[in-house]
Structure formats: structure tokens, C-alpha cells
Amino acid sequence: MSFGNPTAFFWALLAIPIVIFYILKVRLRHVPVSSVMFWEQVFEQHESRSLWQQLRHVASLLIQLAILLLLLLAVADPLRPSDILNQRRIVVVLDNSASMQVIDNGGVTRLDVARQQIERLVQSLRPRDQLAIVCAGTRPEIQCGLTSHKRTLLDELDQIQPTDGPTVVKQAVELSNRLLGEAENGQVIVFTDGGFFGAAELAAEPSVEWSMIGQSASNVGITQFQVRRSLSDPIGYQILLEVQNFGTEVVEGTLDLSLDDNLIDVLPVTVEPRQTDRRIIDNATSDGGLLTAVFRTDGPSKANALTVDDVATAVLPQRTRIPVVLVTKGNWFLQRALEANEAVDLMVTDSIPDNVPADTVLVFHRIVPNVIPSGRVFVVQPEQSTDLWERGPVIEQPLVASQNQDHALLHHVRLDNVLMPEAFSLTPVGQYTRLAESVSGDPLYLHIARESGDVIVLPVNLDQSDLPLRTAFPIMLSNALSWLSQQSEDMQRAYATGESIQLTLPADFLPKDSDDSSVSLRDPEGSMYSVAAVNGRVAIGPLQKAGIWAVVADSGNGAADVKEISLSCNLTNAGESDLMLAEDIPSRRNETLTASGSPPIRTYLLAAAFALLLAEWGLYHRRKIA
């Protein structure tokens, strides 16, 4: 017979003190008496010491040694041959995706139901069996490696939390098969609600045992939520919102839009079964902050089983006011376009100011100095050459042939078919960036970078061109002002759970002379994680929780020096929000394998030791009171 813990026989040395105590004990208690004559009379009638009384000390010694032997064997953990031959290696794949947060009949989440089933499986493990736990929510992850220690398995199982991400059962099963390797008696058991593409096919595979959790349920969720800059409002935002009804009944509700916890709009929503309500919301807000959309149903909660997809967020950049000085002899379109920008503090003058505050954007219209002053300058229709360019003749074909659409100055700007008569050519003196050019190759919109401040030039006659009449014109101005005032117009889009992100950090994000380790990632619950920034880029994800994440750079000099980039993360996954199964996938598990086997041998040994202990206890009391 094999033993799981043969070193336990070392404790056989305990037999030595047992024998010593026995020898000491059989030495009877010595009692001096005045006379034994009375005792002799007593024991004339009663037998002094029967054979049993003489022998019962020996019997007690044998019982104590037998108890010690049984305990030793129990600790040594003897194994049946079948326990060794039929050792099982089981990998449990637990789906902890967003859909497992649904509470079906019973009042507990699907994740908890699966957890209970796995607990029973762990308790049924035989002494030599091993089990591992792999999570299949958002990303496949080994929660606990192969082990036979039940307490460890149960503790690790309790620590598994639901994620807001999609199901990755297939990848988890692949990981599980790699974990098992070529081991005999290996088995993969999947605990999932099946809410992923290809679930039925995976469940049908003979190598995989399947435990179906939950059932079809109705749900309504936000499957799309993105915000961009308004195409018509230079400072406003445009919201794309999509609500899907995955149930079998009409759902009525409201969409509550809030900006930094202040309600800004409530939109009624009615969605037919298996239909989508998609809408674009303009002019919802022009302020920066955290935009939150919450879908609330008017009907019973049974029509909306999953709640994590009822909330979506987006981060809107904060806008700061831009002081602008317009030097012009008068152009109604230009002035009105600047005044329409709510972020602009406009001052109009017809003479070139001598001094302006450092963060002021100078806009020259027609009037330009010979030397472009330091600072941020936007020049429209310069009438003369300057130190930065030479003015040339009127362009013969001033149609925009191409534009650098990727440049931030031309975001959301289309210059197709814009008439620019009397646009003139400019020959920049030094390096410049061509943003748009004519058929003849002349720059119609250019950017000159210089150390004393960037300069943007638009050599277009606003009075003759229809550019001011186009929606692109205020956007061009807004882009130019944001560029010159160093306000990034790049918005961080809303990410989906389960998505990995490659984020480029702004140039001034990291403190000077800092190392990459000073970057951290904060999750929606406030936990901080270190992330590595390499060459100004960080890799994040896959994101497991919906909410606002933040990349934080801390120079260690106090709260004022902490910089953050906020990232919104939403479920927005139709696959997870759709709780209606295309077909019922029955559970398929080999109950004979997981049925609890007979108790280990040490259970019987302990029971026998306990029985002998009771016998010894009885003998002890008999010696006292017999």
C-alpha cells in the first residue's frame, strides 16, 4: 500500500512516552495506614484483585498503542491502488463576463450559481485529484493552477469577481488544454451562460464538459455611445447613442444625459423587440466634463435583466477661454465667426498692437506687419510679404486640389468645391507644412512652426471667396485657435470593455527627468496599477470594468503636479447584452467522474481510533469507580 505522507511514521516515537507512563502508572499508589487488619477483614469477603484487575493496565497500554498506530496511519494517508491509478486532472473554466451578473430565478447571480456548482465539485475531489480554475471573462486568466488542496481552490474561487467584459470561453478552453498538456484523465469543464458566438459548437465538442448556467432572458442595453465635436458648432459636441432591445416585448424608458452629475437632458425611448433605437444628439453640451447616459425602463425589471449595459460614459475635453485680438479693417464674416466661438474672448482693432498678453492669439486680416510678432499668429489674406513669406501673384486656378485631412488643423474640415477667387500664392521663407494646395501646387492653407510661436496662414480673399459661407470656415477657425492655444482637439473616444489600448502620452505629460515608472493606471473603483510607458506610449488593457479609467503621471511634488488622462470604458457589446439564447444548450457532464468517491482510508482509521479512545475512557473511569 502506498502512503501519501510516509514521514508521518516519525511520530511513532510517541510510543516511548506512552510505555514510560504505563510503567510509572502501574506502580501503585503507596498509602500508609494505621493497621491493615481491618482491610484484611474486608478483602476476606471480596477478592483482592481479580485477574482482570491485574491485566487491565496491560489492556489499557495495548489500547493506547493501538490508538497511536491508527492515528499514525491516518496521518500517513494510505492510498488505495484505485486512488493512484484514477487520479484526475480537471480544469474548470468559469465564465465571469458581464452577462454572468444577471440574477435569474433564485436571487443569486449566474456567477454565484456557477461558483456553488464548482464548490461542490471541489468538495467531491478525491485525495489525489487535481483541479485548476481558469476565468473566461474579458481575458482568459488562470486563477488557480492544478492543485489538490481544497482550501486553496475554494479561497481562489471566492476571490473571482465578475467583469464587465465579453466572454472569452474559447480562448479559455485553449488555455485549459495547454494547462493539461498530455496528462491522462484530463478534463475541461466549462461553466457559462453561453452568451458568445459558437457556444453551441463548443458545447458539442466531446473533449469539453459543459455546465449551462442561467436561461434566456430579456434585456435592453446601450450598445453604442460615442461623442465627437459637432460639425456645425465649432465648440459643441455631437453624441451618437444606440439602444437595443434584445427581449420579446416593447420596452419604454428614458435616457438621462448628465454632465458631471448635472442632468442636462432626458430623452424618451421606445424600442420594439429585437430593434435598435439609434440617434445622434446635437447641441447637448459644449462644456467639457464627464458625460453619462443612463437608460431607465418604465416597465418591469424582468425586461432588463442586465444593468451594467444601462450606463455609458464619455469624456469631453475641458475648454478654456482663448483671448483673441483681431487686427482688421473690417470683415463681418471673420469677426462673426470668431465671436460665435463661445470659448473666444475677442478684441477687434484696426491697428497692430504693440504688446499683447503672452497667451493671446493674434489674428491679422489683410493688415500684417513686416515682421510677424512673436506669439501665436493666424494670418488671413496677408496683403504684403513679411519676414516669413513672399507674397506672389494671384493663383490662376485656386481650387483646392488636396488637403492634409489627417492634420489637426483640418479635422472635420472639407474644402471640396470651395471657391477661392483672388487667392494668391505665398512662398514661405523657411520650413512650413502645406495643409491645402491648389491645382497648381500653391499652398492655400499652411502652417509655419517657429520657436517664438506658430503661424497659420490662409491666403484667401474672404470677401471674394465663399469659404466664409461654408460650415468648414468656423471649424477651420476653431481648429486654428485650438491649435495655437495648444488645446488638443483630439477627443479620447469611449472604449469598450475587453479592449486593449495603445495610448500616446502628450509631450508634457510626464514630468521632466522622470522615468517611465511614474505612470499609473487607476480603475473605476480607484485601485492603482503601475504601467510602463515606453517612448511616450502606454499599453493598457484589456479593460475589465466599465467606467472611467485614468492614466496618471505623478511627479511626486504634490497634487498640483498630478496629470491625468481620463478614459471612458463602456460595455457596449451586443453579444453580452443579448441574453436570449439562439438555442438551449443543455448541460453535459459526466456525473460519474465527478461523483464523490468512497471516503479515504484515513477516515475509517480515525473512526477506529475514536472508538478505541472511547473504550479507553471507559476503562479509565472503571478503574476509578469500579
Place this chain on the structure above:
Amino acid sequence: MSLFGNDFLTKLEYLSLVSRKVFRGQLMAQRRTMKLGSGIEFADHRQYTPGDDFRYLDWNLYARHDELLLKRFQEEEDLHVYFLVDCSRSMQSGSPAKFDLARQVCAALAYIALANLDRVSVTAFDSGIQGHFPLTRGKARILSLMQFLEGLSASGNNTQLADLVRQFVLRAPRKGLVVVLSDLFDPGGFDKGIDVLRHYGFEPHLVQIHSPADADPKLLGDVELQDVETGETRKRTISEKHLQEYRRVFEAFLTKVRDYCSTYGIGCTVTNTSATFEQLVLGMLRTSGGGR
């Protein structure tokens, strides 16, 4: 010295007064004997033989009957009180020890006797005579007697009362009251020794002293009993039933002592060490009968 405390003599004086005023003539004081001697009280006549003293001729009777007869007179004598104190090892048991109580009682009774002008002697014994305080008289001798008692030790082997008594009766100058202070745990039987005393005309009074542990031992389980006098050992497993039987046997022993004394009109006092010596002596004064 713990055996005879500071107030011991005070207590002795009290006991002496009690014995004289309450129990006058009932125990010892001024006892009369039947011996004919030179007392003043006429007892009887006898024929005159040549050589007798003419002063004792009854001339009145000669005048009437012309017969020469001699008067005989009753003689008054002081009482001899003998104390036999058991000094065997068995007297060590108890708290206080039986031996201490026995010596205290011996001192108290001796004081009463001395106060009544009786003569007192003390013999300590185990298997033989261990010590002897010769006959003495007078209250002033009590201190010496107490010193003698203090110097005794209960270290003797065996209690053989019969052998001791045979030695005693041969040495005793005169008959008298013999107070035996012992636990009477004599394997040969206490009655044999007392029979010898009776046979030789002594008046025995038994004071049986035992300890609570002698009457009701608290023993259970496997024990090895050792007789403190003989050194004999007995290995026994004692149960509650055995204890009950022991108590019955011991009570039967005490009953035997009382019955023996009752049968032969011997004074008997049975006590355990929980009683004080003054309680014991007062009890003895109440219950003891006079002897002749």
C-alpha cells in the same frame, strides 16, 4: 511547645475543680479500700492470740461474755492511678495525632488524680515498655509528668498489649486504676491484655482513640496499603463497595470494644481526634462509674 499550650494548666485546674465539686467521690478522690488496717473505723473482731496488742482488746465484750476478742479497723488508702500510653506508630495518624490527644488526656487525668492526693504513674508502651514515669504524688509533680509525656514519641513497632500488661502487673507496687490510652489496633486482640489486668485485680479503664481516617478512609482505585507498625503491604483495588465494608468492619470493632467493657464493667471511652482533650475528660467524668 504545642502539645501543652499556655492555657493547658488553666484547663487542668478547671477540670480538677469540676471533678471535685461535681463528681466528688465518684472517680478517684478519697476512695475506700477493703483492706483492714490501722484505721479508726471499727470493722470486725477476731480471737486474741498471745502477742497481740492489748490496746485493741474489746474489754466491753470481755466484761459481758468473758471472752478475749481483738478489734479490727478499716484502713484509708490513697488511690494508685496507672496510665498506659500507647506509643506505637499507629498513634501517629490523624490531625491532630492520636498520640497527642492521648498524652493530653493522660496529663489531664493525672492532674486530677494528683490534685486529689492520689499517686500517679505513666508507662509508655509499644511492643514493650518504652518509658516509665514512677509513682508520684502532689500537684507540683504535674510539670515533670508533662515533660515526660512531651519526650515520648510514637515510633514503636507493634501494639502487643498482652505482653506489656504482663510486665506491668509484675512491676506495679499496688493495685489501682489503670487507664489505657490507645487505639487498641492490636492484631492479637486488645482483650487479652485487659483480661490480665482484671485477673490481677486492677481496675482498667479503656480510652480508645482513633482518627477520622481510621474510621472512614478516602481511598479509591489501585493502592498499596502499608501497615505503619509492621511494614506489611497489601496491594488492593479499592472500590466504593470496599469502603462501605471497611466502615462496617471498623464500626464492628468499636462495638466490640464497648461490648467488652460493658460485659466486664470496665470504663470505656471511645473517641476520635476531632474531640478536644477537655471535652473528652469531662465526658469521662460524667460517664465513668466508681470502683471499689
